[in-house]
Amino acid sequence: MTNAKSYVNIDPCTTILLADPHKKGENDVDQQKITILYCRLSNEDALDGESNSIANQRSILTKYAAERGFTNIRVLVDDGYTGTNFNRPGVQEGLSLVEQGLVGTWIVKDMSRFGRDYLQVGRYTEIVFPSYDVRFIAVNDGVDSERGDNDFTPFRNLFNDFYAKDTSKKVRSVMKARGTSGKHMGKPPYGYRSDPQDKDHWILDEEAAPVVKRIFDLTIAGIGPCRIARILEADQVPTVKALYAMRKGKPAPERPCHWHEQSVVGILERMEYTGCVCNFKTYSKSYKLKKRIPNAKEDMFILPGTQEAIVPQEQWDRVQELRKNKRRVTKGERQGLFSGLLFCADCGSKLNFATCKRFEGRQDRYVCAKYRSGRGTCSGHIIREEVLRDVVLERIRAVTEMIRSDVEGFQEDWLHCRREEQEKSIREDKRRLAQAKKRLADIDVLMTRIYEDMVLGNLSQERYQKMAEGYEAEQANLNNEIIGLEDWVGIREEMDNSFDQFAALVEKYVDIPELTPTIVNEFIKKIIVYAPEKQGTKRIQKVRIIFNFLDELDTPEIGEPVITETTYGRGKTA
Incomplete structure (x- = not known):
């Protein structure tokens, strides 16, 4: 019979030398599992200097792990990532390893390096990591999950969250100041490039x-x-x-x-x-x-x-x-010349372009979207494109000829229609401008008073600093508002250039032999189609054409509807 030796009750004879005077076995870890050394640095943290640099964090964590016998080290780094969320490649890689049960310890320099969202940090450190038997250590904050809960840790996480919130406010303030200074906040789009100078x-x-x-x-x-x-x-x-x-x-x-x-x-x-x-x-x-x-x-x-x-x-x-008003090519492989511009006078719906391959061009027509072959909620507002083309071309020619014959008189009529509303808007903005300038002057007086109160000891320095920052922020906002209002009032007082734009358009098209999509879209804003009326053998239909830039005018040539007549399938304008 062979005498079998039992090693069950033999105490370990190999001593572990520790750098700190803790009991043997306190820092024993499952060396088959990974020890993650996690480093994070955001763009804002980089402003704090070398103490938070990735190199400094790596040095501290590597030294800490070596002194305490941690092996199977894996360093994960998130450089340039905010701590306000966990959408970071390094931390996501580590959490994936945790879910696979491969991680034994997670070490960070301090709690803020792991994250600044106190709710998410608390979820991982108090629920997720304990569920997977992961030991969490924050070196500088004295946090070690193996030694039990640190009652101050939740408050530290909350302070880190406050820091992130405060940093966000400062960054937003800086971006607001730059954005309202008149400088572009992004790179030049396609078509532009940065000036070398x-x-x-x-x-x-x-x-x-x-x-x-x-x-x-x-x-x-x-x-x-x-x-x-x-x-x-x-x-x-x-x-x-x-x-x-x-x-x-x-x-x-x-x-x-x-x-x-x-x-x-x-x-x-x-x-x-x-x-x-x-x-x-x-x-x-x-x-x-x-x-x-x-x-x-x-x-x-x-x-x-x-x-x-x-x-x-x-x-x-x-x-x-x-x-x-999106336009689509029909199954007949044709697109309406006025698609997207026609509206029903009764229900306000668009008129859809109706055609097919077997149609000749003169059969193409526009139909109210709610007509639906007599089964919809609106009556048959239908007009043929051929008729509409003649009507629009005739009206554009009449308007351009009228403007060329008396540009100054036409401009005077147009100005008269716009003047009342324009002047009311300018008066309101001038009132706001005067209020902003008065408040800006009042703030200068208040700043002087609180400074005197601080010097005389009637106001603490901390209170003075807080009030001064508030007044300075209000001053910056008022200055931006004043600049914007002055520019806007000045532009409108110089004169809304809508008439000049239309006059330039009239000069551009001295002679219009036929309509093109470009001419239609440059001249016409929209066309309102009325329901047809029957008068004996004639079909009478009104069409109102609204021109770009001139929709305020209500002269006979522009504001009044055009009347079309159709007899035996032929159309003409009355």
Whole structure:
């Protein structure tokens, strides 16, 4: 019989030398599991100096792990990432290892390096890590989950969250000041480049600017973003990405001229092409939420005339109006000349273009969207395109001839229609401007008083500092408001240039032999179609044409509806 030896009750004979005088076994870890040394540095933390640098964190954590016998080390780094959320590659890699049960210890320099969202930090340190038997250590804060709960840790996490919130406020304040100073907050879009003499100033990109202008011109001609992309690709125009890659000497994309519809849409929506600064186009609801939300136009900061325009303001505005009314090529492979411009006089719905391959051109027509072959909620507001083309061409010729014959008299009538509303708006803005200037002067007096109170000992230095910061912030906001109001009042007092724009359009088209999509979109804002009436063998129908820039005028040539007559399938204007 063989005598078997039992080692069950034999005490370990190998001693572990520790750098600190703790009991043996206190720092024993499962050396088969990973020890994560996690380092994080945000752009704001980098301003604090070397103490928070990645190199300093790595040095502290490596030394700590070596002195306490931690092995199977893996260093994870998130450089340039905020601690207000956990969408960081390094921390996500570590948490993935934790979920796989591969991590034994997670060590950070302090709690703020792990995160500044106290709710998420508490969830991981108090729920997730204990569930996977992960030991969490924050070296400088004296936190070690193996030694039991640290009652001060939740408060420390809350203070870290407050720090992030305060930093966010300061960053927003700095960005607000820069954004309202008249400087661009982003890089130049396609069509512009930075001025070598002044990086904050944009100048035209000689190669890209004509492409941008062409895209806007094609849109005015009634062509949609998808077809524009195909045209640019057919003409072998390099895409934005391809152009920048070639300039930097990098490999071009596999299809360097393959334009996407969304690229065209992005260009059409950039207000900066009119020569302005447009800041604060998006915002976030909280410093913890990174989702950007489109801002209302009144909440943006827009300053015109900061760089050379690629497209005129009136053309950009017209493009935005046209894009609200999308036009599609029909199954008959034809597109209505007036698609998106016709509206029902009764229900306000659009009139859809109706055609098919077997139709001749003179059979194409527009029908109220709510008519639905007599089964809808509106009556038959139907008009043939051939009739409408004649009506619109005749009215455009009449209006342009009238303006050329007496430009000054026409301008006087137009000014008279706009003057009352314009003057009321200017008076209101002047009142707000006077209030802002008065408050600015009052703040100067208040600043002097609180300084005297502080010097005389009637006001603590801390209280003075807080009040001074509040007044200075209000001063900055008032200065920005005053600058904006003065510019806006000045522009309108100089005169709204809508008439000048229309007069230039009249001079551009001295003779109009026939209508084109470009002419229609430049002259016409919308057309209102009334229900037809029967008078014996005649079909009488009124059409009201509203011109761009001149919709306020109610002269017979512009404001009154046109009456069309149709007899035995033939149309004419009365």
